[in-house]
Amino acid sequence: MADLEADIAIVGAGPAGASAAIRLAHAGRRVVLIDRKHFPRQKVCGGCLSGPAVARLRELLDEGQPLPGVAATCITFVIGNYRLTCRSDGRTQVVHRAELDAVLVEAATKAGADGWFGEPATIELADPGRNRFSVRVGNRRLEAGTVLIATGVAGLAGKLVGGRAAQPGMLAQQWVQPAGPGLPEPGAVELHWLRGGYVGLASPQAGECVVALAARVVQDAGESACDRLRRLNPGARLWNLLLPDAPRRYGARGTAGFPWRPRRLGVGNLLLIGDAAGYQEPYTGEGIGLALISAECATTAILSDGDMLARYLGLMRRFHLPVVRRARWLGRFLQLPVVSRLAEVLPLLPPGLLARLVHRVHVKGTL
Numbered sequence: 001m002a003d004l005e006a007d008i009a010i011v012g013a014g015p016a017g018a019s020a021a022i023r024l025a026h027a028g029r030r031v032v033l034i035d036r037k038h039f040p041r042q043k044v045c046g047g048c049l050s051g052p053a054v055a056r057l058r059e060l061l062d063e064g065q066p067l068p069g070v071a072a073t074c075i076t077f078v079i080g081n082y083r084l085t086c087r088s089d090g091r092t093q094v095v096h097r098a099e100l101d102a103v104l105v106e107a108a109t110k111a112g113a114d115g116w117f118g119e120p121a122t123i124e125l126a127d128p129g130r131n132r133f134s135v136r137v138g139n140r141r142l143e144a145g146t147v148l149i150a151t152g153v154a155g156l157a158g159k160l161v162g163g164r165a166a167q168p169g170m171l172a173q174q175w176v177q178p179a180g181p182g183l184p185e186p187g188a189v190e191l192h193w194l195r196g197g198y199v200g201l202a203s204p205q206a207g208e209c210v211v212a213l214a215a216r217v218v219q220d221a222g223e224s225a226c227d228r229l230r231r232l233n234p235g236a237r238l239w240n241l242l243l244p245d246a247p248r249r250y251g252a253r254g255t256a257g258f259p260w261r262p263r264r265l266g267v268g269n270l271l272l273i274g275d276a277a278g279y280q281e282p283y284t285g286e287g288i289g290l291a292l293i294s295a296e297c298a299t300t301a302i303l304s305d306g307d308m309l310a311r312y313l314g315l316m317r318r319f320h321l322p323v324v325r326r327a328r329w330l331g332r333f334l335q336l337p338v339v340s341r342l343a344e345v346l347p348l349l350p351p352g353l354l355a356r357l358v359h360r361v362h363v364k365g366t367l
Helices: 015-026 051-060 097-111 155-161 225-232 237-241 287-303 308-335 337-343 351-364
Strands: 004-011 031-035 074-079 082-087 114-117 121-127 132-137 140-149 163-165 170-178 188-194 197-202 208-216 252-256 260-262 270-272
Touching: 004 015, 004 132, 015 031, 015 051, 015 097, 015 287, 031 097, 031 132, 031 140, 051 287, 097 114, 121 140, 140 287, 170 225, 197 225, 208 225, 270 287, 270 308, 287 308
Parallel strands: 004 031, 004 140, 031 114, 074 188, 140 270
Antiparallel strands: 074 082, 121 132, 132 140, 163 260, 170 208, 170 252, 188 197, 197 208
């Protein structure tokens, strides 16, 4: 016998898992939200929320509750000597990822979800004949009608359904430092494309700047993301803005291969959501938006009549895949070596045209 029964078990309480818990709890389902961490927690993230992500967050939180962070004023893409600034029209947001996660988890438990935090979960095949899974956390076994996996890139999802990630992966690093001359003002975001990776700068409130770096993994083990990017881009003016002892002040580190593509989005009573359902180039700033879209697709499928998995796949093709394609297109374009070389000496396209493109993709969520 299971120690506990629930309608929905959600493993992973990041934006995808917590937002799914909010929607399902509001619909009257018995939800258990599980995470091996306690909240708030440190997580490598640039904290830039796209227009579609902000719109969904406003739906999830109580009316009148302010969003964490600050409304974004502008987003600047920096490639070599080329700078492209796109106005955000108050539709996007800059946040501390730890604060965002904590707000969503609190909203989920307030909506009625039962939170199990601080212990890792494992997935067990409870009924092989029907591909039905249960969840074990410590000495407790949870049997649920539906299990949502929101544990990030590969990891638990890779073990359950398989998949592949492009190689090499990325080494990520993040810290928060005091604001200073040359760093973004509150609400401003800068994305610097460098050889071997990129750096994001964002100011979620006055007096501080979140620095997030990602560098492609190579064989010279032991090199941090910051050290590698400094070595490959010694002349970048960006380094004059960052603290000299930044590598020792990181708040979080991580690694990931991408794009991550699971072999299947679900099996039996189990669905993948969030980064587990597919992870693209983080430079495009669509990660949290994609996580929220996948959670919305999953909850709609769960609450609908008929074949849950078929419904989920159809919704993901309609709403999730177009955003993935936009992010993939932009990421591939920015990774072209010729783009970096040309950008060092001349603008690639008329700034007005590029600004309108970025506004449509990142702010409005269209193409």
